[in-house]
Amino acid sequence: xxxxxxxxxxxxxxxxxxxxxxxxxxxxxxxxxxxxxxxxxxxxxxxxxxxxxxxxxxxxxxxxxxxxxxxxxxxxxxxxxxxxxxxxxxxxxxxxxxxxxxxxxxxxxxxxxxxxxxxxxxxxxxxxxxxxxxxxxxxxxxxxxxxxxxxxxxxxxxxxxxxxxxxxxxxxxxxxxxxxxxxxx
Amino acid sequence: xxxxxxxxxxxxxxxxxxxxxxxxxxxxxxxxxxxxxxxxxxxxxxxxxxxxxxxxxxxxxxxxxxxxxxxxxxxxxxxxxxxxxxxxxxxxxxxxxxxxxxxxxxxxxxxxxxxxxxxxxxxxxxxxxxxxxxxxxxxxxxxxxxxxxxxxxxxxxxxxxxxxxxxxxxxxxxxxxxxxxxxxxxxxxxxxxxxxxxxxxxxxxxxxxxxxxxxxxxxxxxxxxxxxxxxxxxxxxxxxxxxxxxxxxxxxxxxxxxxxxxxxxxxxxxxxxxxxxxxxxxxxxxxxxxxxxxxxxxxxxxxx
Numbered sequence: 001x002x003x004x005x006x007x008x009x010x011x012x013x014x015x016x017x018x019x020x021x022x023x024x025x026x027x028x029x030x031x032x033x034x035x036x037x038x039x040x041x042x043x044x045x046x047x048x049x050x051x052x053x054x055x056x057x058x059x060x061x062x063x064x065x066x067x068x069x070x071x072x073x074x075x076x077x078x079x080x081x082x083x084x085x086x087x088x089x090x091x092x093x094x095x096x097x098x099x100x101x102x103x104x105x106x107x108x109x110x111x112x113x114x115x116x117x118x119x120x121x122x123x124x125x126x127x128x129x130x131x132x133x134x135x136x137x138x139x140x141x142x143x144x145x146x147x148x149x150x151x152x153x154x155x156x157x158x159x160x161x162x163x164x165x166x167x168x169x170x171x172x173x174x175x176x177x178x179x180x181x182x183x184x185x
Numbered sequence: 186x187x188x189x190x191x192x193x194x195x196x197x198x199x200x201x202x203x204x205x206x207x208x209x210x211x212x213x214x215x216x217x218x219x220x221x222x223x224x225x226x227x228x229x230x231x232x233x234x235x236x237x238x239x240x241x242x243x244x245x246x247x248x249x250x251x252x253x254x255x256x257x258x259x260x261x262x263x264x265x266x267x268x269x270x271x272x273x274x275x276x277x278x279x280x281x282x283x284x285x286x287x288x289x290x291x292x293x294x295x296x297x298x299x300x301x302x303x304x305x306x307x308x309x310x311x312x313x314x315x316x317x318x319x320x321x322x323x324x325x326x327x328x329x330x331x332x333x334x335x336x337x338x339x340x341x342x343x344x345x346x347x348x349x350x351x352x353x354x355x356x357x358x359x360x361x362x363x364x365x366x367x368x369x370x371x372x373x374x375x376x377x378x379x380x381x382x383x384x385x386x387x388x389x390x391x392x393x394x395x396x397x398x399x400x401x402x403x404x405x406x407x408x409x410x411x412x413x414x415x416x417x418x419x420x421x422x423x424x425x426x427x428x429x430x431x432x433x434x435x436x437x438x439x440x441x442x443x444x445x446x447x448x449x450x451x452x453x454x455x456x457x458x459x460x461x462x463x464x465x466x467x468x469x470x471x472x473x474x475x476x477x478x479x480x481x482x483x484x485x486x487x488x489x
Contacts, residue, residue, distance in 0.1 A: 005282040008200040008253065015205070016252050019212045026219045027393045027408045028308075047216075049209050050191075069191060102337030106217040106226045132222050132369050132411035160371055164220045177220035179369060179408075 018046040025166060025175030030129040030138040032117060038171040040082055040112055044068060048080060056082040078109060081163075085113045088146035095156065097163050105160040108178075115167035116143030117174055125150065126185040134180065142167060142174075150184050201248045202280040207231045211249040211404075215395060218406035223368025224336070225319050225403040233399075240273055240298055241399030243315035247296045250311060251281035258285075258292035263300040263442070263458035270298070287461045290478045299362070301383040303441050303459045304478030306392035308409060314377040316398040319405060321365040321375040341365075341373050344416060352421065367414045374405055376413070382425045382442045386481045387413040429485020431455045436463035437470070440485035 008016065014037050021033040022043065035042070041064045048054060050069035055078035056062040065082065066072055075081060076096035100108035117140070118124050124143025127150065130136070145167070153176075156162055162178030176182065201208065207229070214228035233241050233248075251257060257277050261270035265287045273296065274285050286292050289302040296313040306312060322332040325343040335341070344365050351359045362378040366387070376384050377396055387394060387407055394407040407413055417423045432439045434446075434454045441462065443455035457463040462477075469475040481488060 003279055005278070006198055006200050006202075006280050007282055011205070012200040013252075015208070015212075019249075020252075022212070022216060023219065023393075026216055047209055047213055049206050051206075051210065052213075067190060103333050105221050105224060106214075108217075110216070133219075133408040135410045160221045160224060164216070179220060179222060 014042060015046040018042050021173050022046065022166070022175070025173050026164065026177045027133050029131065029133045029176050029180040030127075030140045030174055032119070033173045033175075035168070035171045035173050038168070040114075040168065041065065043112060043166070043168070043173075044070075044080070044082070052080060053078050054080040054082065057084065058082065081109050081111045083111065083113055085111075085115065085145040085149050088148050091146070091149065091152055094149075094152055097156065099156060099158075099161040099163060102161070105162075108161070109163040111163055111165045113145070113165070113167055115145050115169055117141075117167060117169040117172050118143055128183040128185055129176075129180050130183075131180040133177070139185070140174065144169075147184070150182055154182065198280065200281070201251055202233065202276075203231060203245065203248050207245075208249050211245055214404050215246065215249070215406065218395065218404050219393070219408050221372070222407055222411050223372030223374040223405055225374070225405045228402055228404050230399045230402040234276070235273070237400040238317065239269060240296070240315040242397035242401075242404070243296045243298070243313045243399075244273060244277075245399060246313045246395050246397045246404070247277060247294055248280065250294050250313075251277060251283045253282040255281070255283040255293045256286050256291050257281075257283045258287060258289060258295045260295065260297040260300055260302065260459075262298060263444070264460040266460065288465070289459075289461065290476065299378045299380075300442070300458060301379055301386045301481075303457075303462045303480050303482065305481055306390065308391045310392045312392055312394045314379070314394060314396045316375070316377040316396045316403075317400070318363070319375060319396065319398040319401050319403040321363070321373050336372060339371060341367075341416070344373060345418075348416060348418070352418075358421070358424065364415050367412075367416060368407060369411055370414075372405075373416065374407075380426055380442060381415075381423070382428065382482075384413070384415050385423075385425070385487050389413075425487075428455075433457040433463055433466075436466040438463060438466050440482060441480070 017036040025033045044065045048068045048070040052070040053073040054070045055075040098109040122141040124141040125147045129138045157178045165176040214226045218226045259270045259274040261267040289304045298315045326332045363375045397404045431443045442458045445453045465475045
């Protein structure tokens with residue numbers, strides 16, 4: 001008996017590969033994942049649709065994300081937040097981000113931001129990660145993110161409440177779920 | 186936003202059976218589940234062509250994960266060849282073009298009902314467990330809103346009480362499967378109805394585990410290298426099933442989880458529950474080149 005097997009469309013391939021990186025990014029915090037299809041828009045397209053709310057400061061990107069059907073809302077209501085963390089001045093907004101509640105800790109925000117990912121010895125703020133998904137501890141250097149951000153994160157994330165973070169650098173992506181403890185070295 | 190921007194040309198089936206919006210829902214929920222290990226994330230569970238209760242939760246996760254390059258294994262109570270397992274495997278192959286395998290070491294995604302394979306899973310492997318009842322608190326709190334509050338408060342006193350009562354009544358913990366386990370020191374989860382033998386395999390495991398209940402519409406996850414500690418009293422150690430000295434009558438392996446087969450004369454014989462592991466041993470005895478993976482247990486004892 002011959003079987004017809006279903007093959008993926010270009011959209012399926014893009015979304016699947018992107019989600020793979022997103023999933024392993026959160027499952028293995030601090031390990032660099034490779035994005036087969038770089039760009040914030042590809043990340044958004046694999047996750048967002050009419051069910052979602054988002055916030056984005058970049059007008060061009062905002063238009064692209066809105067095409068998924070997701071609704072643009074103020075940052076305090078957004079489930080998916082596309083911002084830059086380079087400038088510390090914007091951080092007053094970050095304290096308003098959704099962190100969920102004890103009944104539904106998943107009703108929380110996910111941040112996507114560009115950064116410079118430096119590995120263990122690169123330039124930038126050196127971080128030591130531990131927690132679920134990290135075998136022991138792991139060092140990583142992150143540039144392009146205001147150093148004061150990390151203190152703000154540890155204040156905001158009262159596990160299991162908090163938000164999850166993705167940093168992208170070209171075709172590279174690292175995830176920092178709320179469960180990860182980050183020590184600034 | 187116009188209608189034609191939200192629609193696509195007609196096609197008979199979506200790749201991976203689930204449509205794009207169903208997959209995005211699964212993706213969003215899987216990410217939350219990984220971010221909060223052990224917390225049960227509610228999700229929109231879709232219809233799939235098997236009845237609820239036959240692995241629809243696990244199936245939806247697997248369908249979301251598969252690519253044409255994936256290699257998939259499906260187990261039902263340790264066996265690859267049960268009707269349920271082989272039907273799911275055949276379905277997965279048809280809708281995703283993924284390759285089927287029976288060998289734990291070859292698989293990228295392992296969907297399982299009620300067992301974790303005996304061979305150690307690696308960092309690049311994903312174990313998808315089918316979960317009938319995701320709520321460990323249900324026996325003590327049938328009201329799911331109340332149970333949610335108890336999880337929020339990390340109020341697990343009543344679970345300890347049931348374990349204590351089992352000790353008082355029977356002299357030992359009677360909980361045979363779905364042993365309540367603390368994940369990352371915060372949320373108690375049910376590891377799905379795996380035997381007590383399999384629960385320690387989850388502790389600081391190298392692989393990612395995703396547990397999904399299709400009927401109950403909840404998903405939870407255990408990322409790699411995450412603490413999974415069965416609830417035990419300090420002075421009553423956790424006990425696995427006494428299978429250390431049992432030998433499989435077909436493959437001759439000793440010291441793994443066994444199925445007990447009652448015999449006509451009242452005695453029992455045993456066969457290894459992880460069927461493909463037994464098959465690999467038999468093939469090796471017949472001289473085929475077979476690679477056996479490292480196992481969690483060695484001579485019936487947990488390797489740490």
